[in-house]
Amino acid sequence: MFRLIAALVLLVTPLAAEEIVLGLSRDEVAITATFDGSDVMIFGAVKRDAPAPSGGPLEVIITLSGPMAPVLVRRKERVLGIWANTDAVEVDEAPSFYAVATSGPMRDVLTSVEDLRYGITIPRVIRSVGAPSEVVNASTFTEALIRIRAAAGLYQVLDSQVDMEEETLFRGQITLPAALTEGNYTAHIYLTRDGVVVDDYETSIAVFKAGLERWLFEMSRNQPFWYGIMSLAIAISAGWLASAVFRIFQR
Amino acid sequence: MQIYLPIAEVSVNAFLLLGLGGLVGILSGMFGVGGGFLMTPLLFFIGIPPAVAVATEAVQIVASSFSGVLAHLRRKTVDLRMGTVLLIGGLVGAAVGVVLFNYLKSLGQVDLLVKLCYVVFLGIIGGLMFVESWRAIRRSKVVGAPPARRKHGLVHALPLKMKFRVSGLYISVIPPLVVGLLVGILAAIMGVGGGFIMVPAMIYLLGMPTKVVIGTSLFQIIFVTGFTTMLHATTNHTVDIVLAVLLLVGGVIGAQIGTRIGVKMKAEQLRILLAIMVLLVCGKLALALLLVPSELYSLGAGGGH
Numbered sequence: 001m002f003r004l005i006a007a008l009v010l011l012v013t014p015l016a017a018e019e020i021v022l023g024l025s026r027d028e029v030a031i032t033a034t035f036d037g038s039d040v041m042i043f044g045a046v047k048r049d050a051p052a053p054s055g056g057p058l059e060v061i062i063t064l065s066g067p068m069a070p071v072l073v074r075r076k077e078r079v080l081g082i083w084a085n086t087d088a089v090e091v092d093e094a095p096s097f098y099a100v101a102t103s104g105p106m107r108d109v110l111t112s113v114e115d116l117r118y119g120i121t122i123p124r125v126i127r128s129v130g131a132p133s134e135v136v137n138a139s140t141f142t143e144a145l146i147r148i149r150a151a152a153g154l155y156q157v158l159d160s161q162v163d164m165e166e167e168t169l170f171r172g173q174i175t176l177p178a179a180l181t182e183g184n185y186t187a188h189i190y191l192t193r194d195g196v197v198v199d200d201y202e203t204s205i206a207v208f209k210a211g212l213e214r215w216l217f218e219m220s221r222n223q224p225f226w227y228g229i230m231s232l233a234i235a236i237s238a239g240w241l242a243s244a245v246f247r248i249f250q251r
Numbered sequence: 252m253q254i255y256l257p258i259a260e261v262s263v264n265a266f267l268l269l270g271l272g273g274l275v276g277i278l279s280g281m282f283g284v285g286g287g288f289l290m291t292p293l294l295f296f297i298g299i300p301p302a303v304a305v306a307t308e309a310v311q312i313v314a315s316s317f318s319g320v321l322a323h324l325r326r327k328t329v330d331l332r333m334g335t336v337l338l339i340g341g342l343v344g345a346a347v348g349v350v351l352f353n354y355l356k357s358l359g360q361v362d363l364l365v366k367l368c369y370v371v372f373l374g375i376i377g378g379l380m381f382v383e384s385w386r387a388i389r390r391s392k393v394v395g396a397p398p399a400r401r402k403h404g405l406v407h408a409l410p411l412k413m414k415f416r417v418s419g420l421y422i423s424v425i426p427p428l429v430v431g432l433l434v435g436i437l438a439a440i441m442g443v444g445g446g447f448i449m450v451p452a453m454i455y456l457l458g459m460p461t462k463v464v465i466g467t468s469l470f471q472i473i474f475v476t477g478f479t480t481m482l483h484a485t486t487n488h489t490v491d492i493v494l495a496v497l498l499l500v501g502g503v504i505g506a507q508i509g510t511r512i513g514v515k516m517k518a519e520q521l522r523i524l525l526a527i528m529v530l531l532v533c534g535k536l537a538l539a540l541l542l543v544p545s546e547l548y549s550l551g552a553g554g555g556h
Contacts, residue, residue: 033493035255036262072551082540084363085549144548178253178262179298213257213493220258220488228484231310231492232477235499239317242503246322 018058019047020189020201027203029176029185030210037178040064040205042187043171056194058167059102059109061120063190064174064205066097066154067183073141089141093127094149096181101158101172111195118197120190122146122155153177182208258491259303265497267297272311272498276505279315280322281513282450282465282525287312287443287476288373289532290498299494301362306483306490307498312444312476314499315506316469322510323466330417330463334470336424337431337449341475344435349482352440363540368441370537376451377529383455384522391519418459418467426457435475444472447529454522461518 025041042062052058071094077086100121102109115124126142149155154177162172185205191198209217220227254265271293275286287308294304323329355364413424430452438445446468453464484490513521 031255033255034253036253074549074551076544076547076549082363082367083542083544141548144546145550148546148548148550178255179260181260209257213255216492217257220484220490220492224485224488225481227492228481228490231484231490231495232313232480234492234496235310235314235480236317238496238499239314239319239503239506240321242318242507243321246507 017048017050017053017198018191018193019199020191021045021047022189022201022203024187024203024205026205028206028208029180030208031180031182031213032209032211033213035178035180035213037180038176040174040176040187041171042174042189043169044189044201045170046168046191052167053193057104058164058198059104059192060162060164060170060172061103061109061190061192062101062162062172062174063120063186063188064097064099065095065125065186065188066181066207067185068093068095070094071145073145075141075144087141089138091126091142091145094145095125096183097154097176097185098122098125098149099156099158099174101156101161101174103162103164103170104160106157106159109192109195110190110197114192114195114197118190118200120188122157152179154179176207180207254493254497256299256303256491256494258489259299259307259494261298261300263297263299263494268494268497269501271297272501273505274501275498276315276318276502276507277509277512278505278528279312279446279502280319280506280509280511281516282446282509282521282528286315286446286502288369288441288447289528291443292532292536299491300489302487302489303491303494306480306487307494308443309476309480309483310490310492310495311498311502313473313480314495315502316444316472316476318503318506319510320466320469320473322507323469326466326514327417328462329466329470330415330459331467331470332413333415333418333420333427333457333459333463334467336413336427337434337467338471338474340428340431340433341435341438341445341471342478344432344437345439345475345478345482346435347432348436348439351436355440365441366536366540368437370533370540372437372441372448373529373533373536376448377526377533379455380451380522380526381530384519384526387519388523415459418457418463420457420459422457430456431471438475439479444476446472447525450525461522465513 022044029038029040046058071091072088073091074085074088076083079086106121110120115121119125123142123146126145146155156174158174162170164170185207186202187205188200188202190200208214252265253262255262271290275290278289279286290311291304291308294308295301320329412421414421430449434445434449434452437448449468450464453459453468454461459467480490
């Protein structure tokens, strides 16, 4: 009995001496008709049950990741003078959105070993296993994926943009673009010291369509026939209305 | 004012869409083309996913064509009998076209084939129309020149003749059926109403008068694109009604203005303007295929094995 209690206490008590207490400015993002991007503020404090250990300064990494999905990356090549898609590589899993914000330069905040272990920076998050053997330089396809999504504001690297006060309070802001995909977004916060993760915390932000957007989206999926009929009815009546209005004007 | 499109999942400027709709609507009313061959590439350009752009464009074409056809019906410049014959061929062609489209998709490279289709057809039609209408304009300037005699070719030799009173024709129904069929196939593959192919085909292959051609073309486009809309809505779920409404509000108003401009212009002038526009779009698409693209890579939905 005593052993069991001891085991439970061990499980409940975190092994880390420093622990994250987190707040979010919002835990859901509703996409309505006038949705034009959104800011998410992620803030928190570091709880200690002992004085701060010696060593390098405490740093924070905040990541926000959209739902993962496979992506097909195609490359164009000149064929008979015309630019055509030739090679294609399927990236097994890539987030639809990914932002990583840090309290200092990434190379000081995180060692590459820890990055590999936790999967924090963008190239480590994207999983690409099986490129076809006939494709040379398969890694350029993953680079292209990151380049295209970064240009669209979907992949963001926010180096040294988390404020850290007194090694206790931290605050970061991530801007979600207007072209957002629905799903469960995961916010992940890592505390690091000397490039090693000492604690991490995960929470989720629900991103969903709301109101008319939700209704139309559901209808297009669940009642496609009536959705099509409705579209045509709107088209026909708009055409008739414009014609009628113009006839009045002409008299 | 930014508007989030529920199916396309992008946020766009509402006024930009209204303006684009209006501009294409004017052209649609003037020339009797649905305007899809202009609007679809424009939608790609402002970042609408191609599948959504093609499907949604069909809805807008229905609206602007309906608005245009009402104006033509009042003016009695619609040959309903000819339109129905073309339509029968068109619906069969659209169904064949969708099957063909899916077959091409399974081979890959469907994007390239669609673009090549655009370049080839726009180039041929634009070129032919330009040369012909240029000659017509020069001929009309020479006083006393004899009008071109109407040729009696294959169109008059085939069986199953029918009287098309509005067009002033007594020809076999086989040529219009074939024209409708071919245009229907192309319309489904290229994601357009097919007016830019239908209009010259009616003028040069069937010998219909230009004033009747526009109304009749619009009449059959309504049904062919309506059919395409239903196919896209039920199979691909890619019709974005919010995008469609924004485009068609601009489109229907534009179509009314365009129809009024159209009746004030001479047939040759209308044809040469349409020819120039078709050639411009063709050149733009051809350049995109020939020049080195700024980004060699493109992203698509994965997991489709």
